[in-house]
Amino acid sequence: MSAPLLEVRGLSKRFGGFTALRAVDMVVGPGERVGLIGPNGSGKTTLINCISGALRQDQGEIRLAGQDISRLPAHRRTRLGIARSFQIPRPFHSMTVLENLAIPLEYVAHRGSHRTSTEHEAREIRDEGMHILEQMNLQTKADAKSEELTQIELRKLELARALAARPQLLLADEAMAGLSGGEIDEVLEILLELNTRGIAVLMIEHIMRAVMGFSERVVCLDAGARIAEGTPELIVQDPVVERAYLGE
Amino acid sequence: MFWIGLLTALGLVFAAPHLVGNEFYLRTGYTVLQFVVLATAWNLLGGYAGYVNFGAAAFFAVGAYTTVFLYKLFPLFQVPVWMIFLMVPAAGLVAGLLGLITGLLTLRLRGVYFSIATLALAVVMHTVVTNWRFIGGATGVSILPPREVPLAFMFHSYVEFLFVMMGCITVAALLLARYVERSWIGRGLAAIRDDEDAAECMGVPTLRLKLFAATLSGCLFGVAGAPLPYQVGYIEPMSAFSLVYAVNALAMPMIGGTATWLGPLLGALLLGSAQEAARVTISSELNLLITGALLIVFVVVAPQGLIGLLRRLRGTP
Amino acid sequence: MLNLELFCNALTIGVLLGGVYCALAIGLSVSFGLLDVVNIAHPAFIVLGAYAASLMGQWFSCDPILAGVLMTPFFFLVGRALYQIYYLSFERRGAEALRGMAFFFGLMFIIEVGLIMSFGVDYRVAEASYIGVSYQVGWLGIPLRLLLPFLVSLAMAALLLLFLGRTFTGRAIRAVAQDRMALMLMGADPVRIKQIAFGLSLGSCAVAGSLLLIIIPVEPSVGRVYIGQVFAIVVLAGLGSVSGTLVAGLLLGVAESLVAKFYGPSWAPAVSFGILLAVLGFRPAGLFGR
Numbered sequence: 001m002s003a004p005l006l007e008v009r010g011l012s013k014r015f016g017g018f019t020a021l022r023a024v025d026m027v028v029g030p031g032e033r034v035g036l037i038g039p040n041g042s043g044k045t046t047l048i049n050c051i052s053g054a055l056r057q058d059q060g061e062i063r064l065a066g067q068d069i070s071r072l073p074a075h076r077r078t079r080l081g082i083a084r085s086f087q088i089p090r091p092f093h094s095m096t097v098l099e100n101l102a103i104p105l106e107y108v109a110h111r112g113s114h115r116t117s118t119e120h121e122a123r124e125i126r127d128e129g130m131h132i133l134e135q136m137n138l139q140t141k142a143d144a145k146s147e148e149l150t151q152i153e154l155r156k157l158e159l160a161r162a163l164a165a166r167p168q169l170l171l172a173d174e175a176m177a178g179l180s181g182g183e184i185d186e187v188l189e190i191l192l193e194l195n196t197r198g199i200a201v202l203m204i205e206h207i208m209r210a211v212m213g214f215s216e217r218v219v220c221l222d223a224g225a226r227i228a229e230g231t232p233e234l235i236v237q238d239p240v241v242e243r244a245y246l247g248e
Numbered sequence: 249m250f251w252i253g254l255l256t257a258l259g260l261v262f263a264a265p266h267l268v269g270n271e272f273y274l275r276t277g278y279t280v281l282q283f284v285v286l287a288t289a290w291n292l293l294g295g296y297a298g299y300v301n302f303g304a305a306a307f308f309a310v311g312a313y314t315t316v317f318l319y320k321l322f323p324l325f326q327v328p329v330w331m332i333f334l335m336v337p338a339a340g341l342v343a344g345l346l347g348l349i350t351g352l353l354t355l356r357l358r359g360v361y362f363s364i365a366t367l368a369l370a371v372v373m374h375t376v377v378t379n380w381r382f383i384g385g386a387t388g389v390s391i392l393p394p395r396e397v398p399l400a401f402m403f404h405s406y407v408e409f410l411f412v413m414m415g416c417i418t419v420a421a422l423l424l425a426r427y428v429e430r431s432w433i434g435r436g437l438a439a440i441r442d443d444e445d446a447a448e449c450m451g452v453p454t455l456r457l458k459l460f461a462a463t464l465s466g467c468l469f470g471v472a473g474a475p476l477p478y479q480v481g482y483i484e485p486m487s488a489f490s491l492v493y494a495v496n497a498l499a500m501p502m503i504g505g506t507a508t509w510l511g512p513l514l515g516a517l518l519l520g521s522a523q524e525a526a527r528v529t530i531s532s533e534l535n536l537l538i539t540g541a542l543l544i545v546f547v548v549v550a551p552q553g554l555i556g557l558l559r560r561l562r563g564t565p
Numbered sequence: 566m567l568n569l570e571l572f573c574n575a576l577t578i579g580v581l582l583g584g585v586y587c588a589l590a591i592g593l594s595v596s597f598g599l600l601d602v603v604n605i606a607h608p609a610f611i612v613l614g615a616y617a618a619s620l621m622g623q624w625f626s627c628d629p630i631l632a633g634v635l636m637t638p639f640f641f642l643v644g645r646a647l648y649q650i651y652y653l654s655f656e657r658r659g660a661e662a663l664r665g666m667a668f669f670f671g672l673m674f675i676i677e678v679g680l681i682m683s684f685g686v687d688y689r690v691a692e693a694s695y696i697g698v699s700y701q702v703g704w705l706g707i708p709l710r711l712l713l714p715f716l717v718s719l720a721m722a723a724l725l726l727l728f729l730g731r732t733f734t735g736r737a738i739r740a741v742a743q744d745r746m747a748l749m750l751m752g753a754d755p756v757r758i759k760q761i762a763f764g765l766s767l768g769s770c771a772v773a774g775s776l777l778l779i780i781i782p783v784e785p786s787v788g789r790v791y792i793g794q795v796f797a798i799v800v801l802a803g804l805g806s807v808s809g810t811l812v813a814g815l816l817l818g819v820a821e822s823l824v825a826k827f828y829g830p831s832w833a834p835a836v837s838f839g840i841l842l843a844v845l846g847f848r849p850a851g852l853f854g855r
Contacts, residue, residue, distance in 0.1 A: 016850070052449055078451040086449075092442035094507075103439045106432050108451035165451055300663050302605070302670060357845050360603045361800075363666055367605070368793035368838040375831050441661070491789070495674050502667055533682045540678060543671035547664050548654040 003066065005030040005200050006051070006082075006169055011060035013046055013224075020046040022224040023060070028169060028200050035215030035232070036204045039245050042221040044204045045087065048171050051202075052084045053077045065168070079108050083167035085158035087174045087204075091146035097157055098142040101129040104165040129164065136160050136190060152183045159190060169200045176207055184210055212236060220244065250426075254419065261415030265408035274411045278479060280520035281411075281418045282472050286493065287500035287512030288421045289468030293461045294498070295506030296434060298441035299359050303366035304497035306373040307466045309488040310346055311339035311473030316383045316483055319391060332394070332478065336417070339474035340467040347466020351459045374489045388484025391477040410479050417475075421468055425509035428464070437461060469497075492536060496520075499543040505553025514554055573705060575826035576819060581711040583818020585776050587811045588718035589791060590798035591725060592769035595762055597796075598804040599742040602651065602763065603666050606673035608788035608795055610767055613676055614640065614774020615783040619689045629691045630717055633775025637768045644767025645760045647672075652756060673788070680785035688782035696779065714776040719811075721772055725765070726808055738762045742805060790834055797837040801844050803854025812852060816840075 006028040013021040021043045028034050036044050049055040051062060053074030062070045069077050083104075092100050105125045133139040136156045141149060149157065155175055162170055172191065176184045188210055195201055205211045211218065212232040220228040220235060222244035228235060235241055268274060286304060293299050301307075315335040354365040378386045393406050403409045428434050436457045439447035448454045477483045496519070504515025519539065526535045550557055589611055596604045614633060621632035655665045690696075695709040729735040737758045777783060798817055802809030821836045844851060 054445060054449065073453075073455070074448045075451050075453045078449060084449055086446065090443045090446040092439050092446070094438060094442050099435075103435060103447065103452060104450040107436065107453075111451075161450060294663065298661055298663050300666050300670075302666075353842055354845070357849070359662055360666065361841075361845055363603075364605075364792070364796045365838070365842065367789070368796075368834070368841065371790055371793060371834045372838050375834055379829075379831055491674065491677070491786070495670075498667060498670065531682070533678050537675060537678045537682065540671045540674040544668060544675070547667045547671065548650070551664055 003030075004028065004063075005032070005065055006202070007061075007063040008047075008051065009061045009063075011047065011050055011062070012058050013043075013050060013055065014058055020224050021050070021057070024221070024224070024226050026219055026226065028202055030168070030200055031195065031198050032200050033195055033214055033216045034200075034202050035211040035218040036202060036221065037206075037208075037211055037218060037235075037241075038221035038227075041223075042244075043224040044221055045173060046224075047221070048084060048173050048202070048204060052082055052171055075107070078104070078165050078167075079111065081166075081168035082171065083162035083165040083169070084171035085155075085162045085173060085175055087177065089146075089154040089158045091149075091154065091157055091161075093146050096143045096145055097133065097138065097149070097160075098126065098129050100146070100157060100161055101132060101164045102126075104161055105129055108165040132160050132163055135163075135193070152179055152186065155179065155187060156190070159187070159194075163194065163199075167199060169202065170194065172201060172203045172205075174204055174206065176205060176210055188214055254423070258416075258419055261412055261419065264415070265403065265405075265411060271405065271407050274407050275479075276524045278407075278411045278414050279524060280517065281414045282476075283496055283500060283520040284418050284513055284516040285414075285421045285468060285472040286497045287504065287516040288425045288509065289465050289472065290497040291501040291506055291509070291512045292425060292428065292468070293458075293465040295501050295511065296429065296437040296441065297458055297461050298444075299355070299458065299462070300363045300498070301366045301465065302363055302494055302498070303368075303370035303373075304469055305489045305491065305493040306366070306370040307343045307346060307469035308473040308476075308493050308497075309377065309485070310343045310373060311470030312476040312483055312488050313377060313383055314339040314342045314470065315474050315477045316389050316391070319477065320382060320389070332413075332475070336413075336471055336474045339470040341470075343470020343473070344463045344467030347469075348459060348463040350466070351462035355455060355458045355462060370489060370494065374485055377489070378485045384484065386485060388482060389477070390482045393478060393481070406478075410475055413475060417471055421471075422509055422513060424464070424468070425512070428461075429509055433457060433460065495536065495539060495543070496523075499539050501553075503542060503546045503553055505555030507552070508555065511553050511555045518554075571826060572823075575822045577705060577707060578711065579819030579822030580815060581707070581715045581818070582780070582822055583815035584715035584718045584811070585711070585780055585814075586794060586798060586818050587814030588714070588721055588769070588773045588776055590795040590802075590814060591722055591807065591810050592766040592773065593795050594799050594802060594807045594810045595725075595738070595769075596766040598799050598802075598807065599738060600759055600762055600766075601742075602648070603662065604669050604766070605666060605792060606669040606676065607766070607770065608791040609673040609676040610640070610770040611774045611777055611791070612680065612783060612785065612788040614771040615778040616680060616684065616689065616774070617771065618775035618778050619691065619783070622692050628693055629775040629778050630713070630772070633772040636771040636775075640771040641764040641768035644764035647767065648760045648763035651763075652759070677785045677788065684785070686784055686786075688784045689778065690782045691775075691778040693779065711780060714779050717772070717776060721769065722808075722811055725769070728765075729807060734758065734761060738765075793834055793837040793841065797841040797844070800841055800849075801851050803851025806851065806853035809851065809853035 004027045008024060008026040011021050011024045024047060038044055046055065050057045053072060061068060064080055064082060069080060092103065102125055105128055110121065110125060130139060130142060133142055136159065138153060138156050138160060141153060146154065159175060176187050179187065184207060191201055191214065203211060203214060215232055218230065218232050218235040219226060220241050227244060228238050228241050264277065265274060286308065290301060290304055293301055318335055318338060350365060350369055354362045377383065383389060436452045439450065439452050440454050440457060444454055500515035500519050501512040503519060505511030523535050546553065593604060593607045596602045614636060617636045618629040618632040621627040622629055651665065651668065695713055698709040700707045700709065729739055741755050741758050794817065798810055798813045801816065802813035817837060817840060821833045824836050825833050
């Protein structure tokens with residue numbers, strides 16, 4: 001296997017007396033599709049938060065393409081290639097859908113050139129934004145405010161925004177929670193399409209058929225520790241995983 | 249369209265002394281323009297980024313006292329014309345620095361802690377100034393105007409000069425606010441205001457932008473305060489740190505509308521003029537009470553301010 | 566020997582003062598610490614309480630502490646009404662924190678200006694039999710003027726903690742801070758619980774105000790000086806820890822007293838500011854926070 005894109009080593013995080021993550025190790029290869037599963041409270045979102053930089057870990061190391069990013073603020077990590085979507089969509093509510101995309105486009109994708117911002121630059125950003133929206137079938141809502149969007153449209157906006165940051169690694173935190181069968185397939189298709197373009201995806205999901213169908217490799221957490229890892233077929237049969245979800 | 253309005257405004261500012269005979273109106277005009285700058289300064293951080301500054305008086309007074317400090321420091325040069333032009337940038341620098349330091353100490357934390365810190369800062373600065381004999385302490389300092397009117401070829405009186413100076417400062421402040429609002433900085437600040445964590449994850453350097461806004465805001469507050477000693481002739485802590493400035497700096501943008509640079513302008517013009525008009529007819533306390541009540545009413549009923557109401561009437565959301 | 570005397574004196578004053586500070590801050594510990602309502606006007610309500618006690622003393626020759634206790638139900642009701650307005654205007658709409666804070670700031674301003682208009686800017690002091698009396702313990706003088714409010718503060722804190730710990734409503738208030746959903750499943754209406762909590766918060770201002778009146782001369786703008794103090798105490802104690810306000814209050818009181826004694830009284834406000842920044846910088850959860 002080629003050099004890993006993301007390396008997490010010995011990551012620990014405590015909240016007061018509660019240990020959310022215990023010395024977690026994890027690896028994501030370039031362009032890989034990894035699923036992250038585990039019962040509620042096992043530390044999945046905490047892990048994502050530490051990787052993206054929203055939280056600072058207590059111990060451990062995070063490397064992106066070999067570079068140590070453990071102490072970098074979140075916006076720097078985004079610029080280096082990590083993007084995330086939130087479990088509950090968090091759009092910028094005072095802006096239209098297109099303006100929402102303009103933020104990562106301006107601050108990540110087109111960085112450096114906004115100091116000499118011109119009409120040309122603004123048009124480029126607008127075009128790229130529309131292009132992304134078209135891929136998500138969201139272009140008709142380009143000028144809508146977030147409050148006018150449906151649940152699935154909001155989730156697509158989350159992904160579109162993450163995509164606008166031109167990531168190498170996308171952290172998708174329960175992107176399909178609360179969606180119906182057809183909508184789940186729609187989002188899965190988008191994620192697969194992103195992956196074919198070389199973007200690695202680390203997906204947290206509870207919807208088993210989605211995770212197992214999508215992932216090349218699955219990592220299972222329980223009570224802050226990694227308890228199992230392997231292909232979807234193996235994980236599904238693993239008694240350790242079954243115990244974690246169902247109890248003794 | 250905008251540039252026509254700008255040139256017209258600038259023209260009015262310079263023409264006003266000639267059009268308006270009474271010096272009283274020029275003094276009133278100075279006060280109203282001063283509030284426009286204060287409101288605009290507040291809005292840079294409060295309206296654009298969502299961080300509430302309750303201690304506007306601290307930065308404003310620091311600006312005024314920088315002038316006093318320089319005035320006292322150079323006794324030989326107490327009266328030269330060009331000193332007045334030096335005071336303004338100096339005040340802006342000092343107040344801006346204060347904004348930066350406050351920001352560095354508190355902007356990593358939740359917005360509410362920044363706000364409380366600004367309140368506490370006002371009290372602390374008041375204490376510092378009251379105990380500093382050199383710049384007048386509790387008793388204050390009287391400032392003598394220069395013997396000759398600066399730029400005498402343009403102005404007949406000192407009051408005229410100060411009015412035009414404040415007018416130019418106002419136009420510059422509005423230009424600055426408009427520029428920031430429409431630039432990539434303004435968009436980043438809006439993202440911070442809407443959802444700071446999401447903005448950070450989308451690549452916005454939130455801390456740096458907030459520090460920038462805090463520094464610029466502080467700087468403008470200081471610039472608004474710089475000519476004050478010359479305008480009123482006497483500076484002492486009680487009035488310089490008056491709650492009036494803190495409330496107006498907040499109420500005017502919130503009543504006018506915090507989303508754009510027009511809101512503070514509108515709020516300050518309306519409220520400022522009303523306050524000045526009311527001051528001669530009703531007590532100054534009642535005046536302030538009404539301002540406070542208006543603030544509450546608008547915050548509860550019309551959060552988008554007057555600009556927001558106008559937009560809704562016109563049909564654009 | 567002289568220095569030790571001064572030190573012990575300052576320490577004693579600090580402890581007594583700290584206890585009273587606890588009373589000033591305990592209401593905020595409920596409104597800000599538990600309910601996450603940034604009530605900047607809290608000290609203003611305390612000043613309002615002080616004026617109420619002063620008036621009662623003036624009209625009915627009523628003892629200030631008694632006056633404070635009598636006014637508590639009124640303040641409680643005002644608190645409930647105020648929370649209702651706050652909830653309907655801001656919390657329910659999910660408005661930005663900015664507007665809630667501006668609301669309370671406007672309120673603080675109106676209270677201060679209203680007091681100035683009604684009573685002028687003269688200082689008001691409490692009239693009571695125990696003011697001016699001092700207990701002597703060796704060379705240490707303990708003014709009753711401070712001791713009595715100190716004891717009342719402790720009593721008030723104890724009552725409040727008992728209420729929060731032992732009654733259903735009290736525990737519900739604790740719960741609503743942590744898990745709204747669980748509270749609803751228990752059959753309690755979160756909004757009503759929060760109303761009661763905020764009512765208690767403001768109710769404490771009545772007594773706290775009367776205590777303030779006893780320990781210092783009060784005038785309308787005095788509230789603003791105490792904003793730093795009360796928020797520093799709540800943050801130092803840790804958001805969510807009501808019992809911690811006693812320890813935090815004592816620490817702040819002692820620190821302020823020592824600074825005032827050895828560096829001059831005008832630097833006292835800077836102490837709370839400094840403590841606030843230090844806590845937020847190094848240990849944001851405070852001493853006992855969640």
